[in-house]
Amino acid sequence: MTDQPPLPFGAFEFHATALEVADRLAAPVAGALAAWPDREAAGSVLYVETDPEKADTAVFCETYDVPLEASANCVVVAARRGGETTMAACLALATTRVDVNRAVRKHLDARKASFAPMDAAVGATGMEYGGITPVGLPAGWPLLVDAAVAAAPFVLVGSGRRRGKLILPGRAAAALPGAVVLPDLAG
Structure with a gap:
């Protein structure tokens, strides 16, 4: 292993x-990082x-000296229209x-959108609850990225497991497969 790279924030x-x-x-x-065409x-x-x-989040940020505004959450949603989810x-x-209810539903052209049940999110992603990350999502899934995340120098997200996190540039998060940056995704 090489020398540790510098951290943009945190201890x-x-x-x-x-x-x-x-x-x-x-x-x-791990598979997504290894296969990411943008090396x-x-x-x-x-x-x-x-x-x-x-x-x-509050305990994590205090413990590891991470600014709250540098932390990002990845949530799984289920959007329904007719019999399709x-x-x-x-x-x-x-x-x-x-x-x-508005931004996600509108973008996905759904009649109803809601947070996916924990079992469905964990089963579909192959990641642990509390560690779901935008890196390595199932092929074909849309990844809706709030514009504030894309504009951030760096964001902290899950690693797919509860132990450990990833830090990546916001522009890299916006370049993940299936990513679409939306200015009104979150508020």
Whole structure:
């Protein structure tokens, strides 16, 4: 392993380039990073080791000296129209809330949209609850990214597992497969 890359924020005991520690990531996340055609973007993703007992956002930010506005949440939604259900993920800063009833429903052209049940989200993504990340989502899923995330220098997201997080440039999050940046996704 090479020298540890510099962190843009936070105080973590262990961090490394995510590609160097693929064994610490959920399988879909490691696979997505390895296959990401944009090697510069893939190489910009950092992994930080964290305590899953300190996963609550406020406790996490205080424990690891992470600004709340640098933390982003990835939520899975189920959008329905007729008999069809479309699964999608939404990425928004932790200081905001995803507008599921208007922005998500409108963008996905659905009659109804709601947060997906935990079992459905975990089963479909192959990631742990509390660690779902936009990196490594199932093929074909839309990834709706709030414009504030895309504009952020760096954001902290899940790693696919409850232990550990990823830090990546906002522009890299906006370049993930299936990503669409929406100015009104969250508020």
